[in-house]
Amino acid sequence: MTLKDKTTVTFYNGLTTIGGPMIEVAYNKSHILFDLGEVYRPELGLSMDDEDYDTLIKYKLIGDVPNFYDPKVTGKEIDTKRWEHAAAFISHLHLDHSKALNLLAPEIPLYAGPITAHLLLALNEKGDFLLPAAGHEKGYTRPIISAEYKKPIQVGDITMEVWPSDHDAYGATGLIVKTPDKKISFTGDVRLHGYHPDWVHEFLAAAKGSDMFIIEGTGVSWPERKNEEQSEEFTGIKNEVELTEEVVRLQNDNPKRQITFNTYPTNVERLLRIISDSPRKVVLHAQRAHLIKESLNEDYPYYYLPGEGKFADLKPELEIAYSDLLDDDHKYLWQTVGDCDSLQKGGLYIHSNAEPLGDFDPAYKPFVENFAKHDIEFKALRCSGHADEKELKQIISEVQPAILVPVHTLHPELEENPYGERILPKRGQVVTL
Ligand SMILES: [Zn+2]
Structure with missing residues (x-):
């Protein structure tokens, strides 16, 4: 079987956990990966020094993603014959979306919105924010390309567009991916009750009619708390x-x-x-x-x-x-x-x-x-960075996707798609569009 000339989406991590989504979109010899975070599990009691590659994989803190990580970290070469074009993207600077970005192979370009790209450098100045990069000093942050909002970024057959959105991380963004035959959108973390609901609506309008819409669902993670909310x-x-x-x-x-x-x-x-x-x-x-x-x-x-x-x-x-x-x-x-x-x-x-x-x-x-x-x-004085159940419904109604994929939630089954199919992928599952 060959997957050539079909768009595939592979879900590597962050599906039934809050945070750490790692998703690959591939077409022919081009592929992209988003995001590059680490699932937050304080109960493991791991310090940054304990978090070597094997430990991160063992506890499913990151996805076991082939052909993106630095061979110096994994010991496995990247198959550059199979993949001629590669890029990665992070939606915002929270650690569950960014902490593993230094593990990305140095030759693969990494994109983020301009605010995310600038702030990460400052946040990791002492090397205590991101996981370290192989062969570099503590405090090193690999290059992050500051993406111009809404401007297509070409990665072989795939284009990515970074859209300003709203979340409790400054400069948070959403992503729209186009392959020659499909459109896939990813919310990153999102809400409608922040400073910029207008930006979110604009992003959702651009994502409208997506073949696949990947949405976070933090807000439906605790159904038992629904009535005693906060x-x-x-x-x-x-x-x-x-x-x-x-x-x-x-x-x-x-x-x-x-x-x-x-x-x-x-x-x-x-x-x-x-x-x-x-x-x-x-x-x-x-x-x-x-x-x-x-x-x-x-x-x-x-x-x-x-x-x-x-x-x-x-x-x-x-x-x-x-x-x-x-x-x-x-x-x-x-x-x-x-x-x-x-x-x-x-x-x-x-x-x-x-x-x-x-x-x-x-x-x-x-x-x-x-x-x-x-x-x-x-x-x-709290205000959540995440859409609640009602806002999630609103967001889905603005996109009306053919396929909805809820991720980044303890209960993906609580997000529904009245406009088409819904998929609840298992870790590592490949979906062919
Ligand atoms: Zn976040």
Whole structure:
């Protein structure tokens, strides 16, 4: 049997787990792979040093994908006679979509949206974000080509288009793949309640009528929680705009109270909105200010904790003394990074999807309790990066695909396709279109 001149899609990983999708589209002698993440399994207790190739394969943290990984990593040569054209793509910078990108063979071009491409370099500066590349120093990140949005990228017989989308990772994108006879679209991670639902709708309009639509389904992963949704810390926040408004309201309602906060590093847009809308002056920890400077070349007020090393790229005139922040109760909204013992009693701390992320992390409960112990109000302001069940239905209705493939979810069977077929592939399964 030959697969020549037919489009095939192979599902290597990330199907019934949240994160780590690895999918190959092939046509004749051309093939592409997306994404290059690692499934997040904190319960294995693996450190980055334990994560050699065999371990990653053994625990299904990455897909066993032939002809894409660096032979120095796998010990297996790439069959360049069979495959004359190859490329890879990552949809956004979350680790479950990007952590394994250094494992890609150096000669295979890797594409990402411009923001993802720039931020990853800054995030992996110390080599503690991505898995290491064979034969390189720690902190090395292989070249990532910054793709121009919506502009076709030719990979032999295949074209890829990178579309701006919306997720709680800054610069998240979706992908549209065209082979000579088929159109395949991939959402990456997606939601309709972020800052840019208009971008998502535009991407979905371009994906309309796809022969295959590969959609994430994080939002249907916990059917048992459907009715008690977010109950334990439900804050009534429905979208990112309301979240920023709540941060502003808390400042207005507490004119004389120390207020601190933290957010997740890769959710840059939420941070930028908080900075621009806050009545108080927002001060970042130097590490975060450095990340923003590196990736966006923007300067914001910052502070160092006692004894911390200095960043050469931060403007000295923007530094605020840590002691000023500790004494303040009205001027600043500042990012605290865990030095809870030094904060003022009676203060307010806003935990906005920062680490530790939630109950599933053993560090979360003691973290929350520590604030209570110091008489500081702990306020969790969350907004999900993922479409919920209703939004997923909406997204599917805008594309009306011939074949729907739900991935990146604990319950792919809960996503349905009223417009055609649905496939729930097994790991390693090849689907011929
Ligand atoms: Zn994500």
